[in-house]
Amino acid sequence: MAESDKRFHVHLPRTVNELLQLTKHHSDAAIYAGGTDLLKGVTKAQFALPDELISIQEVEELQRVSRTDRYLDIGAGATVARILEIGANVIPSSLVDALTHVGPPGLHSLATIGGNLCCRDHLFSLAPLLTIMDVRYEIRRLGHSRWVAAARFRDAEGAPGLAPGEVLTRVRIPLDQWNVQLFRQFGTIYLRDTQPVVFCGLAKRTKGVLDDFRMAFSAHRPVLYRNRDLEADLVGRKLPLARRETHAFLRGVEQGMQEAGLELSAVQGHRAMALTRLLLSVFTE
Ligand SMILES: Cc1cc2nc3c(=O)[nH]c(=O)nc-3n(C[C@H](O)[C@H](O)[C@H](O)COP(=O)(O)OP(=O)(O)OC[C@H]3O[C@@H](n4cnc5c(N)ncnc54)[C@H](O)[C@@H]3O)c2cc1C
Helix, strand or coil: CCHHHHHCEEECCCCHHHHHHHHHHCCCCEEECCCCCHHHHCCCCCCCCCCEEEECCCCHHHHCEEECCCEEEEECCCEHHHHHHCCCCCCCHHHHHHHHCCCCHHHCCCCEHHHHHHCCCCCCCCHHHHHHCCCEEEEEECCEEEEEEHHHCECCCCCECCCCCCEEEEEEEECCCCCEEEEEEECCCCCHHHCCEEEEEEEEEECCEEEEEEEEEECCCCCEECCHHHHHHHCCCECCECHHHHHHHHHHHHHHHHHCCCCCCHHHHHHHHHHHHHHHHCCEC
16 A cells, blocks of 8 residues: 555445544544535646545535424535525525536536535625525534624634534534525635626515614635625615615725725725615615
C-alpha cells in the first residue's frame, strides 16, 4: 500500500448513533455528504481530500423526508434530486427555484441539503431563503441535540456554528402560505468574476394589507444582507404602497448594503437593488 493510502481513512456509519460515535472520537475527520464541494480541489495530479472522512451516504435516517401539517422535515443527507421529487405542490415554489440552482443539474443526485448549508467558505443558494423562511436546523452530537434558527447558524464572519463532534442532521421548514415568493440568482457563487448575487423575498397580503414581508440576499462572501427593521416598517401598511414608502425602503437597503460586510462590486450592488425594486413593484401603486 502506498504511503498516501495508509494515511487515508473513510468511515461508513449506517446509523446516526454510529455516526455520532465517530464524530466524537474523530473530531478532525470531515463529514462527506455528496462530496461535490469536498472534491472540487481533486484532480488527477492533486489529491486534496482530508486524511479522514466520515461518509454519511449509508445513514438511511439522514435521507428521510417527512411532512406534517405545519412542517417539512428533511434529513441533512437528502439530495437535491430527492427533495425535488417531493413535488412543487408541497415544496414552496421559491425553494424549488433555489434547489434548481444548487450547481449544474448533473450534480443534483449527489449534492445534499446538509452539505450545501455547511460549506465553510460559501453561502450557497439555499441559506438566504431558508433564513427568511424561519427554518430551523437540528444539530446533534453524541448524547445531545439542539435546534438552531437558520439565521443564527453562522457567526459574524460566516463560519458554520458547529462545535467539534457536531453534525447537522435535519432541516425543518415551516409550510407557510406565501402570496408572493421570489428567488433569483445571478452568476456562480464559486466564481467571483461572475458577480454572483442570490436574492430572495417572501410576502403575505390579505385584504389590501401587507401582513408579512421578508427579503435577503448574499454574494460571494458567506454572509447575508437582511434588515428586519426595514421589513417591520412595511408590515401592516395598506396596499398598494405609496412611492415614497418604497423609496424609503430602497434608500434603507442601499445604506445597509454598504455596512453588511458583503464586499459587493458595483454590478452586484445594481443587481441587488434591481431585484429589491422588482419585489417591491408587486405592492406599489
Ligand atoms: C461548478 C459548480 C457550481 C456550483 N454552483 C452552485 C450554486 O450556484 N449554488 C449552490 O447552492 N450550489 C452550487 N454548487 C454545489 C455546491 O457547491 C456544493 O457542492 C454542494 O451543495 C455541497 O453538497 P455536498 O452534499 O456535495 O457536500 P460535501 O461536499 O459532501 O460537503 C460540503 C461541506 O459540508 C460539510 N458537511 C456536509 N454535510 C454535513 C452535515 N450533515 N453536518 C455537518 N457538516 C457537513 C462537509 O464536511 C464539507 O465541509 C456548485 C457545484 C459545482 C461543482
